[in-house]
């Protein structure tokens with residue numbers, strides 16, 4: 001979870017796999033993301049970006065979820 | 081509190097109360113419908129506009145049971161009014177709604193981990209829970225293997241595999257529901273010892289019945305600061321105790337926000353580890369992924385999207401025309417028949433002109449509304465709706481809305497009423513309200529006849545393309561106005577954090593036409609009841625306004641009689657107000673009449689100008705309007721007046737049914753009245769600018 005190696009989700013290319021490493025988001029949003037399965041250490045894969053570049057679609061815990069880059073920028077990840 | 085007291089007893093003579101809970105889209109409604117058939121009723125929960133579906137069915141021994149369909153939710157830690165209702169019912173917090181005796185927890189077998197999160201919370205409620213493992217067919221196709229005995233063992237509750245769309249598993253579900261006594265769950269997710277201890281302590285201090293205290297305490301422990309501040313369901317002492325408990329948890333190096341969620345997911349992981357396997361599916365692209373490579377492609381995605389929307393509109397505006405014509409014919413024939421059965425009298429005119437004509441004017445839109453709902457049902461059930469929101473979100477976010485607002489706005493092109501009712505899928509309250517407030521700016525089909533006649537007056541001999549161009553401009557004006565208003569409302573009136581978008585992209589599925597048909601039937605009923613009652617009352621009022629007071633001389637022409645009627649007087653009364661727009665009192669009568677329904681403008685103007693109304697041929701009315709002169713001999717319908725009048729109809733909220741529906745959906749008079757005020761102002765100012773500005777620029 002050291003911030004040197006952690007990158008942010010929104011900067012990942014499609015096809016990239018990674019692991020959730022932390023959040024820089026207000027508590028309410030953080031809790032929501034946790035409950036949707038984005039817990040620390042959870043693995044994900046970036047599936048694609050919407051035609052206009054935002055939102056971003058990821059696969060996590062076997063299902064597909066899209067979220068905006070704005071929030072994805074607050075999710076720290078480690079590439080796998 | 082009294083509801084809690086009665087709900088505690090699980091006497092088996094009483095009718096068992098069953099609640100269905102689950103994530104959105106896991107098949108709850110399908111199961112609900114399969115169990116209850118048509119023995120169901122749809123209403124609202126008291127004080128909120130969350131749909132409440134209740135029904136009854138018989139258990140496997142023929143004993144009657146009650147079934148309540150809870151709104152789909154991802155968690156009991158709620159963010160949307162829908163989720164709050166699900167939580168409050170399960171905690172027995174809603175007055176007048178007894179706490180259920182047993183919960184059916186529906187999970188999507190092809191997406192087990194995320195779906196089990198809610199189940200993990202339900203197991204903490206100390207109520208019997210039966211898990212329905214739905215969509216096992218989908219899971220099989222996706223290559224997910226589930227070891228049922230292991231899953232039952234790990235969860236410690238009955239698990240019933242099901243394919244709800246085929247009725248597979250219903251008998252087993254009924255058998256499980258008929259068990260006496262029902263077993264409470266044996267397991268739940270274990271928490272850190274410190275958290276367990278704090279939760280137990282907090283539970284002991286809560287002034288609620290014993291079996292509710294622990295789940296309430298868990299919810300309080302995980303609420304973040306701001307939510308605790310806003311909490312209305314507990315008093316200050318409880319909230320302070322919760323704060324202190326959270327503080328102690330933090331002191332111990334744990335995060336109250338995540339500690340329970342992490343523990344639940346860790347437990348789910350161990351459950352799934354023992355019972356779910358996905359042999360060799362890791363690198364395979366699912367069918368949905370492959371479809372999405374086209375449907376959300378940078379170029380193809382737009383083509384598919386535009387084609388889908390185009391098809392929907394084509395059907396709404398052309399295919400619907402046939403049943404609409406039939407309905408119109410039936411209504412006219414019926415009015416004609418009633419006319420002949422009775423001597424000429426006020427009653428006869430009330431029945432034919434007021435009631436049949438007025439209600440008929442609304443019923444005519446039923447085919448369009450049904451077609452709209454049919455498409456919405458298909459879009460939703462196939463899973464394409466989420467893709468449409470995915471594609472449109474970027475554009476919608478520019479004005480502070482999100483992708484989910486797109487469909488209700490689109491639906492409003494047919495009629496604002498179904499559009500506004502479709503906003504229920506928007507979780508965030510502010511987003512939903514803004515969408516409702518701007519939806520009537522989209523040109524609905526009731527404006528079409530008004531645009532048509534005004535364009536005919538404006539450019540009678542122009543080509544079809546020029547006419548279509550003007551029409552398109554009016555539609556565009558409505559869209560631009562809706563987006564500007566949304567932006568204005570979001571930045572000025574509903575300030576605050578832009579809510580985040582979390583959009584589940586479900587796998588594509590074959591829609592079930594019976595369930596879509598059932599929903600269309602339900603919506604059609606709602607539309608007819610809600611709009612019908614108000615429209616009926618207003619049609620009678622409007623009929624009275626144009627009929628009374630009657631002229632003393634029975635030979636008076638219809639036009640003169642109208643001029644002397646209340647409506648005529650109102651037209652005169654508002655003339656000073658609308659004169660700056662270039663409208664005279666006769667147009668004023670049309671405006672007054674349009675408050676019942678916009679398309680009555682044409683029929684009202686036909687009466688005003690004493691033209692025989694002819695459905696297929698609007699030429700007489702068009703020519704009369706073109707020839708209409710002011711007292712000083714100048715024409716009334718100058719190009720600027722025609723354009724200004726259309727602009728007025730684009731922007732004004734002249735639809736009493738919409739007002740009524742907004743009142744229902746927002747649960748107060750505040751928003752419909754605000755909407756009425758802002759839209760009327762907008763319409764007035766815009767046509768003022770067209771007329772006066774046009775004059776300044778030297779136009780006529």
Ligand SMILES: Nc1nc2c(ncn2[C@@H]2O[C@H](COP(=O)(O)OP(=O)(O)O)[C@@H](O)[C@H]2O)c(=O)[nH]1
Pocket residue numbers: 102103104105106107108109110111152214215216217218242243244245246461462589590591592595
């Ligand atoms: N293949 C399959 N589809 C299902 C099953 N159960 C429900 N569906 C479909 O899943 C979609 C969502 O179901 P619905 O009952 O509306 O879900 P709700 O949002 O939880 O009420 C509908 O298109 C159903 O026809 C099932 O067991 N198998």
